Amino acid sequence: MSGTAAVVEKPKTYWVAPISYPAPASSGKTGLWRTERPVIHLEKCVKCLYCWLYCPEDTILRREDDYVYVDYDYCKGCGICAAVCPTNAIDMVPEGGES
Amino acid sequence: MPLRLADLPRRRYGSPGNAACPGCPETMGLRYVKMALGDNVVLVIPAGCSSVIQGIRPKSGINFPILNIVFASAASAASGMSSAFEMLGQDVKVVVWAGDGGTADIGFQALSGAAERNDDIIYICVDNEAYMNTGIQRSGLTPYGAWTTTTWTGKTEPKKPLPFIVLAHNVPYVATATVGYPQDFIEKLRKAATIRGFKYIHLHAPCPVGWRFDPSLTAKIAQLAVQTGAFILFEYENGRFRLSPYSGMYRDPKRRVPLEEYLKLQGRFQTVLKDPQKLEMLRAEIDEMWRWALLLEKGMASPELKK
Numbered sequence: 001m002s003g004t005a006a007v008v009e010k011p012k013t014y015w016v017a018p019i020s021y022p023a024p025a026s027s028g029k030t031g032l033w034r035t036e037r038p039v040i041h042l043e044k045c046v047k048c049l050y051c052w053l054y055c056p057e058d059t060i061l062r063r064e065d066d067y068v069y070v071d072y073d074y075c076k077g078c079g080i081c082a083a084v085c086p087t088n089a090i091d092m093v094p095e096g097g098e099s
Numbered sequence: 100m101p102l103r104l105a106d107l108p109r110r111r112y113g114s115p116g117n118a119a120c121p122g123c124p125e126t127m128g129l130r131y132v133k134m135a136l137g138d139n140v141v142l143v144i145p146a147g148c149s150s151v152i153q154g155i156r157p158k159s160g161i162n163f164p165i166l167n168i169v170f171a172s173a174a175s176a177a178s179g180m181s182s183a184f185e186m187l188g189q190d191v192k193v194v195v196w197a198g199d200g201g202t203a204d205i206g207f208q209a210l211s212g213a214a215e216r217n218d219d220i221i222y223i224c225v226d227n228e229a230y231m232n233t234g235i236q237r238s239g240l241t242p243y244g245a246w247t248t249t250t251w252t253g254k255t256e257p258k259k260p261l262p263f264i265v266l267a268h269n270v271p272y273v274a275t276a277t278v279g280y281p282q283d284f285i286e287k288l289r290k291a292a293t294i295r296g297f298k299y300i301h302l303h304a305p306c307p308v309g310w311r312f313d314p315s316l317t318a319k320i321a322q323l324a325v326q327t328g329a330f331i332l333f334e335y336e337n338g339r340f341r342l343s344p345y346s347g348m349y350r351d352p353k354r355r356v357p358l359e360e361y362l363k364l365q366g367r368f369q370t371v372l373k374d375p376q377k378l379e380m381l382r383a384e385i386d387e388m389w390r391w392a393l394l395l396e397k398g399m400a401s402p403e404l405k406k
Contacts, residue, residue: 008187022162025116026154033121049104053281054318056126058113066105074115078122078307079315092315 024074030057034077036092042067044089051081051090102282107134117160119152122314124278124304124321125225126152129161131281132194132223135288140192141166141180145173145206147198148232149225170205173197174213177220185219192221192292199226199240203261214268214297221291221298224261227306235309242329243384244371247309253370253377257384262301263391266335271296273335277303279321280345283332290336303330311366320364327361328352329385331392340399342392350393358382 020026040051047066059075060068070081082090112133119126125148132140142163144150150167154160168176173195181193197206202224210222229247230236237247237254240261244253266273272294276284284302291298305321307314324330325345332346342350349355358381362368371377 018156020153020156020159022114022160023158024114026114026158026160027116027118030116047105053104054127056113056119056121056123056130056317057117058111058115058130061111062109064109071115076121078317079313080122080318083315084318 029073030076031073034072034075035095036077036079037072037095038070038075038077038079038081039091039093040068040070041089041091044087046087046089048086050084050086054080054084056080102285104282112162114160114162117152118154119148119160120308120314122307122317123148123152124227124306124317125149127278127281127317128223128225128284128302128304129163129196131278131284132196132288133162134281135285136192136194136292139190140164140194143168143173143177143180143193143195145170145195145197145201146232147201147225148227149196149198151232170201172209173201173206174209174218174220174222177222178213178216178218181219193219195220195222197222197224198230198232199224199228199261200230200238202226203239203259210265210299211268214265214270214299217270217296219295219297221288221300223300223302225302225304226261227304227309228258229306229309231306231309243381244368244377246311246367246370257380257387260388260391262299262333263395265299265301266340266395268297270299271337272298273301274299275301275303275330275332275334275343277321277325277330277332278305279303279318279323279325280332283343283345287334290334294336309367312364316364320361323356323361323364325349326356327358328355328389329358329361331388333392333396335395335399338399340395342396350389352386352389358385 052060059071079092082092112130142165152160177193177195184191228241229238235247236249239259241254242258262275272291274287276287328349332343
């Protein structure tokens with residue numbers, strides 16, 4: 001035996017376990033759930049990154065200069081980003097109206 | 100060392116497009132686990148909302164390798180995995196991500212056993228204060244007076260003081276955290292990762308569906324729970340107990356935000372708000388928790404002096 005790690009024989013496979021792998025859109029484009037859309041006004045943004053930190057869905061993304069933008073394909077419209085923004089730079093706009 | 104958000108790498112920590120409800124605290128918490136511990140992590144998940152968030156094969160909605168296991172054996176399975184990784188010589192952190200029912204009620208004997216054996220795992224209890232996945236039934240960690248589908252007029256028993264119970268097992272690290280203060284949670288996770296032995300972190304996670312509030316208020320309610328003193332943030336490390344900075348300033352009840360501010364945002368506490376007697380009982384429950392915390396702080400502040 002060489003090394004500290006014990007030699008473990010590869011177990012014989014009797015059946016193949018159903019293994020799923022992490023991937024986006026495991027439940028489809030969840031942006032369709034949204035009733036209100038977050039709109040970021042970059043002139044008020046102070047790059048505190050709170051919206052990026054608190055977003056449960058990882059749909060607020062950071063640019064190279066740390067300004068943020070929203071991935072509308074998957075944003076569920078919960079509004080946490082607008083609630084935690086210290087400068088009120090994010091507005092929740094109802095979906096379906098004029099853009 | 101305080102955490103700077105701008106230093107965290109620009110990458111996707113979570114997995115967008117999963118099956119979680121809007122405003123879910125569990126997907127928030129899982130992102131912070133990824134931010135804190137990186138990619139060398141394996142999750143063990145007993146039945147709960149996290150099993151549902153993964154979605155159906157072939158895609159998984161949680162950005163970690165996961166072992167899904169039955170309620171009563173999450174901590175035991177993690178102990179075995181931790182030993183196996185040690186034998187293989189791999190540096191992989193085994194994290195149990197269990198709900199409050201899977202920790203305090205059904206999975207408690209496995210948790211207690213793993214704590215007694217001092218197995219090298221991180222146990223995170225996501226405390227959303229009821230069995231949310233199966234339809235908001237009461238659990239041992241539901242606070243006094245809270246509405247659930249099995250306690251229509253409010254729960255009549257107080258909340259089980261689970262962090263103190265695990266602390267009494269004399270494990271190397273016990274901490275409480277909340278999704279309202281992610282920097283605090285990330286720092287505690289990073290500290291836990293450096294310690295060998297059983298680590299327990301109690302994560303307070305307000306659930307918009309079960310607590311009956313607007314999804315946009317998840318972070319605000321988690322912060323209010325700390326500011327009103329309803330949830331205490333502390334850290335217990337190698338025999339030393341201390342309140343975390345976010346909770347330390349609320350030792351004095353006069354400096355706390357009024358409890359009604361926290362209760363009135365949640366639909367589940369409406370019976371408590373209408374009945375002054377129930378409100379007093381809830382206050383007494385919170386005061387009891389604070390009495391324990393302050394006693395431990397006083398008694399376990401400096402173990403070096405006692406030696």
